[in-house]
Amino acid sequence: AQSVTQLDSHVSVSEGTPVLLRCNYSSSYSPSLFWYVQHPNKGLQLLLKYTSAATLVKGINGFEAEFKKSETSFHLTKPSAHMSDAAEYFCVVSDRVSGTYKYIFGTGTRLKVLA
Amino acid sequence: GAVVSQHPSRVICKSGTSVKIECRSLDFQATTMFWYRQFPKKSLMLMATSNEGSKATYEQGVEKDKFLINHASLTLSTLTVTSAHPEDSSFYICSAQASPSGLNIQYFGAGTRLSVL
Numbered sequence: 023a024q025s026v027t028q029l030d031s032h033v034s035v036s037e038g039t040p041v042l043l044r045c046n047y048s049s050s051y052s053p054s055l056f057w058y059v060q061h062p063n064k065g066l067q068l069l070l071k072y073t074s075a076a077t078l079v080k081g082i083n084g085f086e087a088e089f090k091k092s093e094t095s096f097h098l099t100k101p102s103a104h105m106s107d108a109a110e111y112f113c114v115v116s117d118r119v120s121g122t123y124k125y126i127f128g129t130g131t132r133l134k135v136l137a
Numbered sequence: 138g139a140v141v142s143q144h145p146s147r148v149i150c151k152s153g154t155s156v157k158i159e160c161r162s163l164d165f166q167a168t169t170m171f172w173y174r175q176f177p178k179k180s181l182m183l184m185a186t187s188n189e190g191s192k193a194t195y196e197q198g199v200e201k202d203k204f205l206i207n208h209a210s211l212t213l214s215t216l217t218v219t220s221a222h223p224e225d226s227s228f229y230i231c232s233a234q235a236s237p238s239g240l241n242i243q244y245f246g247a248g249t250r251l252s253v254l
Contacts (some may be wrong), residue, residue: 056242063228064229064249065248066232066245067245112180122169122188125171125243126185127182129179132178
């Protein structure tokens with residue numbers, strides 16, 4: 023079975039500094055990986071996805087993630103944090119279960135951006 | 138991008154009543170829809186997988202008679218919380234998977250905050 027581990031439950035950065043949210047995955051085959059963002063009391067918005075094409079994936083709002091097979095990682099980065107980036111971020115792997123592709127969620131990382 | 142509409146966004150009900158939550162894919166057909174429950178400051182817990190025209194598949198520990206799911210068309214799935222009790226209070230989120238989907242992407246609704254008094 024596939025799984026993802028988000029290494030930090032909370033991350034705090036100052037506005038204008040880089041963001042790094044870490045995610046490691048476990049998979050017996052080439053995975054489909056996603057990053058979603060959730061603002062308070064809202065649904066989830068897709069930031070970016072990796073599906074075995076380019077290993078460096080660019081997403082919305084300046085976020086990007088790099089798939090590193092040797093490290094089984096898919097860390098999310100942004101060069102310069104903005105106040106509006108404060109939210110909960112979920113790393114997700116897609117797993118085929120009984121013919122259906124289901125999402126396996128990480129436990130989430132809460133990003134706080136300090137003024 | 139694909140849009141999923143979830144309604145209502147917030148509902149308050151009395152204990153013992155039933156509540157229906159709708160999930161619609163607005164600009165694509167969704168063969169598969171998913172229902173999640175999210176506890177405060179926690180990740181999403183998959184409750185059930187809903188395929189159009191067939192019975193929903195429930196995850197272990199989820200009461201199918203308590204959480205009724207209907208997926209009558211390729212754009213609509215409903216979750217009915219029957220005889221709701223305070224312990225059913227939670228944030229419920231639906232998602233839809235486009236059909237045909239080679240990328241397995243789920244598009245999420247905005248969620249429904251259920252409060253049972």
